[in-house]
Amino acid sequence: MHVLYSFKRCPYAMRARMALYLSKIKVEHREVSLKNKPKAMLELSPKGTVPVLLLNDGRVIDESMDIVNWCLEQNIHTFTDELTDEQKSITENEIKLFDEKFKYHLDRYKYATRYKDIDEVAHRDACIEILKSIENKIYNSKWFFSNHINKIDICILPFIRQFRIANTSWFDLNTEIPKTQKWLGNFLVSTLLSEIMANYDIWEKDSAVNFFPKDL
Template identity: 40%
Template sequence: MRPILYSFRRCPYAMRARLAIASAGLEVELREVVLRDKPREMLEASPKGTVPVLITETGVIEESRDIMDWALAQNDPEGLRRMPDAGEDWIARIEGPFKTALDRYKYETRYQDVEPTAERDKAAQILQQVEPRLRATPWLFGDTPTLADLATITFVRQYAMVDHAWFAAQNWVGVKGWLERFLTSDRFAEIMHKYPKWEPVAEPLVFSGKAI
């Protein structure tokens, strides 16, 4: 059977899982969910109730980074895993302090005593760390993307969308160019195709990818 991927189109975690699956050229059955109406089948497989969730013949993978590693371990034709150790450090910064600040910036009403502008600026300081690098090269570590790019850029997209006018006004030639290359890529268009909400009686939808 094909692996089953429960996904939500705009979730940055689900997006990066789809990016890796597409890069690897694998086929999965995609089940698009509505987060306010999560399917029983997904919750039975993964009670945590968040996407993405990948069901394989050997078990359930519940974290997006683990899904990326699973896909690229099977096939990595674009060499995404060929990155320096600094790539893992960058991923950790985005998954950790950047995402913490992003959540408090974007969803301020969910937290007590949060100043969204201060959280926005915390995240901005992290992006500024790679601005010089991205002015010199189109991607974080050279002329082509690596895992460090695809595992983090969906969160930067989310950050840019909170206040697009503010983001556009920043003097971030490198970061904004990096994001624009991603948003205008065939790969981004490929993973952002709109699918209907999955229903148990629906015909299976096959999601796969091709090298850019």
């Protein structure tokens, strides 16, 4: 069986768990403490980030987007409906924007005290500018492009969720990003989110085997 090293609140691990969940791929789940990473995980991937997926053929995938793309290759129809070339390019460009820029500003807004001389509001504004830039691209549907969940939804929404959590009332009252708020709102009440946020005890070498998804 494949093994996933994961951390509940990590947005990268969340996207990997969503991809596995939607593809109906069951894995052995190992919850990691980022302050005390298991040796078994570091031996597979010395860079020490989650998620890490160890496939049952011994291959290791230690980048969240590679895990998402691997899931899509296994079962292409589960979370990508027919997208136009333009939608495909929006998907890849926006994911890159969030991984490279949004996350940078999000960390400095959400965890301002961890950084020296940080202008928290400037980083919050930078995040809002990014959200405003995607606002007009969001369709009038449940998810980004349609009522069917796609790669863009599972890859970006965990970061917007974290952005909201930094100051929920400020986010909810913001009037510049109504489509984003609605899009995120649909995610927050989804079964998908509650299923992938199941609790696990921290894994240790002698722990009993746990599975993700729990009831597949």
